[in-house]
Amino acid sequence: MSFLKRLFKGADEKIPETKDRTLLNIRVGDFVTYDLVDYEVTSKIHYNDSGYTWDAYQLAANGKALWLSVELDDEIEVGMYETIRLPGLEPGxxxxxxxxxxxxxxxxxKAYVKGEGRSENVHGKNVDYYDYADDSGEHYLSVEVWGGDVEVSYGYEIEEYEVTILAGS
Known part of the structure; x- marks a missing residue:
């Protein structure tokens, strides 16, 4: 091995490319900036209802958690949700x-889910879901029934440009 090759060992090796992140390929460990706050992506849930799919990413910062919902229908639809308490709710x-x-x-x-990160515990399970909208169509309630547990989130649509993604790996 020549002196220069030893000195610059590995210089010829290819550096793996990091794929640009979009709302459709966010990973656990990435960072998302929304409304001037930097969040870490701590969880991902991929939903599949008979071939119709969408994703939800849990974003965490300063003790606060939000859910970023992304689905591709005819165009990309993006929503931001926060878990709420709604006692006495009758799903459906x-x-x-x-x-x-x-x-x-x-x-x-009913959707089959794949969970990553903090949501690994729901991987391979089914969830019943109920989506509600107000009269304006601008505010939403998402209700999910996991076995006997009911989870409710309040949300609203956001624009794709309001989210900045930084790959964590």
Whole structure:
């Protein structure tokens, strides 16, 4: 081996390329900036309802957690959700009231999920889901039933450009 080759050992080796991150390929360990706050992606849940798929990413910063929802229908749809308490909720009810506002059932189904990061515990499970919207169609309630546990999130649509992604690896 020549002196120069030993001196610059590995210089010829290829550096693996980091794929640019988009809303459709975020990974656990990446960082997301939204509304001037930097969040770490701590969890990912991939939903599949008979071939129709979408993803939810848990974002954590300063003791606060948000869920970034991303689905590709005819175009990309992005929403930001925060877990709320809604005592007495009957999943599947046609109308639900939260903070004095009425929300109406728009969609429901059952999805198979794959979980990563903090959501590994739901990997391989099925979830019943119920999606509600207010009259304006700008605010949403997402209700998920995991076995006997009911989880409710309040959310709203955001624009793709409001999110900046930095690959963590």
């Amino acid at each position: 009810a046609r109308k639900v009231t939260y903070n004095g506002c009425a929300y109406y059932l728009e969609e429901q189904g």
